[in-house]
Amino acid sequence: MDKSKHIVLAHGGGGQLTDELIANTLLPRLGNETLGQLLDSSIVPGTAERMAMTIDSYVVRPLFFPGGDIGRLAVCGTVNDLAVCGAEPLGLALSLIMAEGLEREVLESAMNSVREAADEAGVKVITGDTKVVGRGQADGMYITTAGVGSVREGLRLHPDQIRAGDKLIISGTIADHGLAVMLAREMPEVQSVLRSDVAPLNRMIGRLLDKVSGVVFMRDPTRGGLACVAADIAGRTGLHVVLDEGRIPIRAETRHAADMLGLEVLEVASEGKVVVVVRPEAAEAALGALREDEHGRDARIIGQVEDTRDGLCELQTVLGGRRIMLKPYGEQLSRIC
Amino acid sequence: MTGHEALDRLRSAAAAVGRPMAFMEVCGTHTVQAFRCGLHSLMPGNVRLISGPGCPVCVTSQGDIDMLIELARRPGVTLCTYGDMLRVTGTDGNLEEARTMGADVRVVYCSLEAVKLAGAEATREVVFAGVGFETTTPATAAAALEAERLGLRNFSVLVSHKRILPAMRALLESGQVKVDGFLCPGHVAVITGYATFAPIVRRYGLSCVVAGFEGAQIAMGMARLVELVRDGQPALENLYPQVVTRWGNRRAQNLMRRVFRPVGARWRGLGSIVDSGLAFRSRYARFDAQRRYELTPVESAEPPGCRCGDVITGRCTPAECKLFGAACTPVCPIGPCMVSSEGTCQAWFKYRRQDKAGVPAGAGSN
Amino acid sequence: MCLAVPAQVKNCDGNEAIVDLHGNRVRVSTVLSPEVKEGDWVLVHAGFVIQQLTPEAAAETFAVLADLVEKGGPP
Numbered sequence: 131m132d133k134s135k136h137i138v139l140a141h142g143g144g145g146q147l148t149d150e151l152i153a154n155t156l157l158p159r160l161g162n163e164t165l166g167q168l169l170d171s172s173i174v175p176g177t178a179e180r181m182a183m184t185i186d187s188y189v190v191r192p193l194f195f196p197g198g199d200i201g202r203l204a205v206c207g208t209v210n211d212l213a214v215c216g217a218e219p220l221g222l223a224l225s226l227i228m229a230e231g232l233e234r235e236v237l238e239s240a241m242n243s244v245r246e247a248a249d250e251a252g253v254k255v256i257t258g259d260t261k262v263v264g265r266g267q268a269d270g271m272y273i274t275t276a277g278v279g280s281v282r283e284g285l286r287l288h289p290d291q292i293r294a295g296d297k298l299i300i301s302g303t304i305a306d307h308g309l310a311v312m313l314a315r316e317m318p319e320v321q322s323v324l325r326s327d328v329a330p331l332n333r334m335i336g337r338l339l340d341k342v343s344g345v346v347f348m349r350d351p352t353r354g355g356l357a358c359v360a361a362d363i364a365g366r367t368g369l370h371v372v373l374d375e376g377r378i379p380i381r382a383e384t385r386h387a388a389d390m391l392g393l394e395v396l397e398v399a400s401e402g403k404v405v406v407v408v409r410p411e412a413a414e415a416a417l418g419a420l421r422e423d424e425h426g427r428d429a430r431i432i433g434q435v436e437d438t439r440d441g442l443c444e445l446q447t448v449l450g451g452r453r454i455m456l457k458p459y460g461e462q463l464s465r466i467c
Numbered sequence: 468m469t470g471h472e473a474l475d476r477l478r479s480a481a482a483a484v485g486r487p488m489a490f491m492e493v494c495g496t497h498t499v500q501a502f503r504c505g506l507h508s509l510m511p512g513n514v515r516l517i518s519g520p521g522c523p524v525c526v527t528s529q530g531d532i533d534m535l536i537e538l539a540r541r542p543g544v545t546l547c548t549y550g551d552m553l554r555v556t557g558t559d560g561n562l563e564e565a566r567t568m569g570a571d572v573r574v575v576y577c578s579l580e581a582v583k584l585a586g587a588e589a590t591r592e593v594v595f596a597g598v599g600f601e602t603t604t605p606a607t608a609a610a611a612l613e614a615e616r617l618g619l620r621n622f623s624v625l626v627s628h629k630r631i632l633p634a635m636r637a638l639l640e641s642g643q644v645k646v647d648g649f650l651c652p653g654h655v656a657v658i659t660g661y662a663t664f665a666p667i668v669r670r671y672g673l674s675c676v677v678a679g680f681e682g683a684q685i686a687m688g689m690a691r692l693v694e695l696v697r698d699g700q701p702a703l704e705n706l707y708p709q710v711v712t713r714w715g716n717r718r719a720q721n722l723m724r725r726v727f728r729p730v731g732a733r734w735r736g737l738g739s740i741v742d743s744g745l746a747f748r749s750r751y752a753r754f755d756a757q758r759r760y761e762l763t764p765v766e767s768a769e770p771p772g773c774r775c776g777d778v779i780t781g782r783c784t785p786a787e788c789k790l791f792g793a794a795c796t797p798v799c800p801i802g803p804c805m806v807s808s809e810g811t812c813q814a815w816f817k818y819r820r821q822d823k824a825g826v827p828a829g830a831g832s833n
Numbered sequence: 834m835c836l837a838v839p840a841q842v843k844n845c846d847g848n849e850a851i852v853d854l855h856g857n858r859v860r861v862s863t864v865l866s867p868e869v870k871e872g873d874w875v876l877v878h879a880g881f882v883i884q885q886l887t888p889e890a891a892a893e894t895f896a897v898l899a900d901l902v903e904k905g906g907p908p
Contacts, residue, residue, distance in 0.1 A: 313857075317576065323856030383855035389577075389838050390857070392550060392808075442820065449470045449682035451505020453818045459797055470862045549879070572852065577880025579862055602837070604878045609864045655835050657876060709890030710876050716884060719865045 136456030137232040142262030151260060156235060159241040160248075164221070166258040172257040174221050178280030182217035183206055185276040191330075193236065193270055195314045197307070197325030200273055206330045206401060207352065208277040209251045213332040214404055216287050216339060217279030221256040223249065225274040230265045240271065245314050251330035253277075282339060289366040289423040291346035294437030297413040298363075298371070299406040301334070301420050302327070302428040303379045308398035309387040316391060323383050329402035334423035341419045344412025349405050354458050357396040357443075360403045360433065361457040364443040371443040373433035373455065396445075397458040407435070470683030472627050474509055477690040480697045481511035489645065490692050491638075491678045493631055493783055494600075494652030495522030496613055502818035504682025506689070514693060516639055517781040519644075520634050520737060521652065523599045523627075524551045525779055525803040525810045528733040530764025532557040538594050538625065538760060539570040548596040549583035549603075551576045555641025555806050558767055578610035580719070584615065585622035594756045597624045602654040602747065604628045605719035608726040611747070611754045619687040623756035626720075631655055632663055635742035639671050644723055644781050648674035648692045650685070653707040660715030661705040672701045679707040704753040726735045726751050733766065735803060736776025774800035792816060837878035839886060841892050842871055852877060 133147070140147040157166060164172045188204045205222065212219045224244065228237065248255060307326040331350070339345060349359045356378065364371040377406055380395055388395040402425055408416045413431055420426030443455045468476075481488070492498060497520045501507060510516065520526050536557050539546040546562065553563045553574065566572040571591070575581055578595055585593035597607040607624055614622040631652065638644045651664050656677045664675035665774030674695040695702055705711050725748070732744020747755045752798050756762070768777065773795070774788040785791045785804070795801040797813050804812035840859070842851035850863050850874060859877070868883040869875055874891035876884040886894060 316574075317859070319860060321858040381855075383857055386838065386855045386857055389836060390859070392836055440820075444820075447503075447505030447682065449504045449506060449509065450474065451508040451682075451684060453502055453505045453508060454820055458819050459580070577862070579880060600885070602878055603863050605883070606881050609881065613864075633873065654876075654883075657837070658886060709886055709893070710884045716865060718867070719883065722865065 131231065134153070135234055136171055136236065137230060137237065137262055139229045139230050139262050139264070141392060142228070142260055142351040148260060155238055156258065156260070158464055159245045160237070160255045160258070161393060162254045163255070164254065165258065172221070174256065175279050176220045176280060177312040179283060180281040182212055182215050182281050183276065184211040185274065186211060187267070187272060187274040189272050190311060191269055192314055193240065195311045196322070197310055198328040199240055199243050199250060200271060202247045202328050203401060204273040204275045205244055205247035205251060205253075206328050208275040208400075209330045209332050210350045210404070211334040212277050212279035213427050214287070214350055214381040215279075215281065216285040217281045218336065219251060219253040219277055219279045219332055221278050222253055224255045226258065226260045227268050227272040227462055228260070228262050229268040229270055229273075230262055232270055236270065247330060251332050254277075287345065287347050289347055292363065292367045292369065292407055292432065292435055294369055294435050295410050296346060296407050297410050297431050297437045298360065298433040298435070299371065299408060299416055299420065300304060300351075300356065300415065300430055300432050301331070301404045301406070301426045302316035302402070303381050303384065304351060304400050304403060305388065305395045305398035306381060306383050307401040308355070309384050309391070309393070309395075311388050312391055312393070314456070322387065324387055327402035329425050331402065331425055334420065334425050335404065337343065337423060338406070338419045342408070342412050342416045345406055345410035345416060346409065347407040347422075351399070351403055351405055353399060354401045355397040356405065357455050358457050361409065361455055363435070365441050365457070367435070367439045368439050370436040370440055371433060371440035372436060373443070373445050375447045377430050377432045379428045379430050385399045388451055394458070396455065410434075468683070468687050468819070470686050471642070473665045473683060473686035473690045476688065476787040477514070477693055478511050480690065480693040481514050483697045484693060486511065487495065487513045487515070488647045488696055489517055490648045490650055490689065491517045491519040491644070491646045492650040492652075493519040493521040493635060494655065495807070496654070497521065497650060497652060497678075497685065498811055498814050499809055500680045500682070501685055502814050504537060504685065506682060506685055507819070509686075509713065510689070514689065516650065516689065517639065517646065518814075519736060519781055520779040521631070522779070522804070522807050522809040522811070523553045523603075523629060524732045524807040525775065526629060527555070527598055527627045528554070528735050528764065528766060529557060529624065530733070530766045533559075534757065534762045534764055535596055535625055536560060536562060536565055537762065539565045539572050543590075543592050545571040545573060545584060545593045546596065547573050547575045547584065547593060549576075549598065551807060551809070552596055554590055555803060562825055564790065578606045579613060581612050582613045582617070582619070582622060585619050586617055591621060593622050595622070595624045597626045597628050600629055600652070600655050601658045602652075602724075604723050604727070605658060605716070608722040611726050611751050612722065614760060615751070623754050625756040625757050626727070626746075626747065628727070628745045630729065630743050630745070631735065632666070632739050634734060634737065635667055637737065637740045637743070638675075638780055639667070639813070646673065646781070647696050648676065648701070650688045650692065651675050653677055653679045653684075653711060656705070656707065656711045656715065658716050658719050660712050660713050661703060661711055663715070666702050668701050668703045675703050677705045677707050677711055678710075708739045722779050736769075740829070770801050773802040775804040778804050784816040788812070837876050837883065839874055842869055842873045842875055843866050845870060850882065852882070
């Protein structure tokens with residue numbers, strides 16, 4: 131196999147071929163002073179009283195989908211997990227597992243996306259690892275990203291802060307990512323305008339927290355979608371959450387794709403959205419702050435927390451009735467993130 | 468009529484009637500949609516919408532499911548199926564588990580994909596799981612005709628298609644189900660025409676209202692059913708004229724008739740019903756997977772305590788089954804009504820409020 | 834199982850057609866409804882066109898959809 135065009139097992143061996151891969155493919159794209167030291171550990175730039183840390187693995191299939199790819203996802207997913215805890219990302223650690231035979235072009239493209247997304251978020255990849263496994267394993271590529279961030283002083287976002295009366299806001303249209311990926315995978319012959327919404331939200335959330343006090347909790351609706359986040363909030367707080375179906379922003383083409391695939395759109399992942407739980411008196415201001423950002427233009431207030439102590443989430447339907455929204459079982463949508 | 472207008476009419480008609488009424492829907496999609504749109508929480512206290520045997524996956528016999536799984540496990544066989552069938556359990560596992568263990572099971576969104584696959588992979592034996600009511604049966608007929616046109620020798624169908632009208636008749640004949648009318652499936656009626664339900668109205672004096680699947684459309688269907696009881700005039704009504712005509716899609720019916728003939732079929736929970744199933748006509752016998760692979764369905768008893776048979780005939784609600792919500796949940800299902808995404812038990816579990824005993828909370832909700 | 838969605842025919846080609854809804858373009862079989870032509874609104878189920886919408890229904894569907902597009906989604 132032509133090593134200049136494909137990844138081979140030896141690229142993961144830690145020897146000369148690994149050095150070559152890092153020097154020719156990874157550093158040119160991800161390079162920065164810290165990463166360039168190529169030491170076993172890197173010093174995190176910046177420090178804080180309270181540090182946040184998160185980790186996520188990205189096993190999406192296909193690797194490239196309308197609106198994004200595994201590289202972009204690997205940065206945004208982790209950055210967003212830090213951001214929703216009120217943490218500003220300080221550095222990312224990237225672990226690549228590749229299958230033998232992966233085209234180098236594919237790796238290069240994914241790494242370009244990592245760099246672009248990291249630049250958008252204003253964060254750097256400061257340390258990394260590469261491994262290569264046998265042909266056919268790892269479906270081409272898996273990426274695991276850990277992130278470290280500094281938590282805003284005095285901020286504690288946690289479900290135990292949530293009270294009856296609090297409002298729920300979604301920063302924009304839901305399910306675009308999951309459906310773009312599912313459609314690309316299940317019905318590749320369908321030409322669609324669907325695009326993943328994968329985006330880093332740390333700047334938008336930073337602005338929100340700068341301008342508005344009264345935000346008590348945030349979550350990004352990835353696997354399991356909005357239904358999972360809302361049901362989880364109800365379950366953890368023991369309170370009652372009601373979402374207003376008519377207010378949930380859903381693109382027509384996304385809803386249509388969900389119908390075609392037989393999926394419940396409320397259970398499908400977004401990768402560029404956040405659910406914000408906020409004190410009622412701060413809701414309008416929070417909405418305004420989100421809408422100032424390009425990623426929050428379609429923000430809406432979609433529900434509220436009620437004081438019935440049943441730990442259940444309900445949907446107030448367009449017809450005017452109510453029905454339960456349980457946490458989804460999670461088997462339907464594999465390899466979305 | 469908007470959804471809110473339909474609800475107003477439903478309420479005033481129900482108040483005028485006074486006595487308790489029960490109507491049955493016979494379509495899994497109606498079962499789920501009625502819950503999803505919140506209709507059950509809005510029904511007047513004296514009106515109940517019962518689910519009947521409308522979930523084709525739920526009524527597929529254990530024997531048929533076992534044959535599918537057995538075929539899937541055979542080396543050289545590629546089993547193509549609609550997604551709904553993946554997790555339905557037979558005597559020993561389900562198709563999804565078989566796939567994890569190496570069986571070649573593929574989800575298709577169109578029956579013709581299975582035919583294309585057979586054409587492309589001449590060394591594989593492709594079997595398509597033909598499950599569904601009249602909405603879906605023409606697609607299987609079209610697939611068989613296409614396979615014939617292409618002269619394919621490696622394509623077959625395990626036919627489990629069913630016809631809804633014989634089941635409705637069997638239910639009523641059994642005398643065990645008392646309903647005041649039927650909410651009839653809109654997309655089945657696209658194929659069959661609404662006239663297909665006329666015998667129910669004539670023979671049993673029960674109204675049949677054909678409705679679509681949006682919340683407002685189902686509410687409208689319920690309103691008309693109650694108004695017809697109020698007015699003492701059983702009637703056949705089509706509330707989905709956008710796509711449902713009196714005689715339906717003739718071409719689709721002709722294709723079905725050309726390829727299939729009615730046979731007795733076994734419905735899980737209902738037993739055998741005359742003329743309620745379909746089998747290939749002799750000209751198409753070579754596409755019959757059961758014949759090709761010399762399979763014989765073997766029925767076994769339902770798991771102890773499982774009341775799916777009673778649930779899908781409207782004889783009991785899911786909450787009245789002791790296993791419901793306890794031993795039998797969507798994560799850990801026992802019977803088909805809990806496995807299928809259109810099963811009555813799964814719908815109840817997911818969308819209804821229940822107290823710890825699984826008994827529904829709130830008046831007027833069913 | 835009975836999920837069927839309306840769509841508009843963009844192109845007919847023998848036994849198949851390309852239908853469009855909200856920018857999603859799918860190739861479907863017209864074997865069950867061979868009389869459909871470009872511009873028709875149809876009902877699609879499991880990869881087949883199973884019915885044409887009546888002209889009134891088509892107008893209604895189109896109006897509702899145009900409305901949705903203008904307002905940018907549900908209210």
